[in-house]
Amino acid sequence: MTSTTRSRCAACKYLRRRCSSDCIFSPYFPSDNPQRFSCVHRIYGASNVGKMLQKLPVHLRAEAANSLYFEAHSRQEDPVYGCVGIITNLHEEIHDVENELAKIQAHLGIHRHSNNPEDGETSQSDHGPQQQQ
Numbered sequence: 001m002t003s004t005t006r007s008r009c010a011a012c013k014y015l016r017r018r019c020s021s022d023c024i025f026s027p028y029f030p031s032d033n034p035q036r037f038s039c040v041h042r043i044y045g046a047s048n049v050g051k052m053l054q055k056l057p058v059h060l061r062a063e064a065a066n067s068l069y070f071e072a073h074s075r076q077e078d079p080v081y082g083c084v085g086i087i088t089n090l091h092e093e094i095h096d097v098e099n100e101l102a103k104i105q106a107h108l109g110i111h112r113h114s115n116n117p118e119d120g121e122t123s124q125s126d127h128g129p130q131q132q133q
Helices: 010-015 034-044 046-055 058-077 083-115
Strands: none
Touching: 010 034, 010 046, 034 046, 034 058, 046 058, 058 083
16 A cells, blocks of 8 residues: 555544544644543533634644643643633732732832931942041
């Protein structure tokens, strides 16, 4: 035989069907990573994923498949919040770090003021080197 045999994609293997050359799933769910499709299928269903991918322009499909996998995997890890839980945790972390930064900036302001009690804008470097007595 002179025809080349290509392996079925993970979706077609999972669904136990023949993988055609124009299979919508094959570029995004390769046969060497069956868990990727399995995860997406459990959350969204193969038919829905196929419809979503077909409605998108070709140049956006890979990014969409990655997003679907991320969201499906997040939903399996945290069935209640999914990826929204991750986003919420990151927002809280940003808020905590912003508060910490504000406190540190306030401490720096206090130390600058205590080191230079005069309200003048001059510093030691403006007066030249100090001589020891």
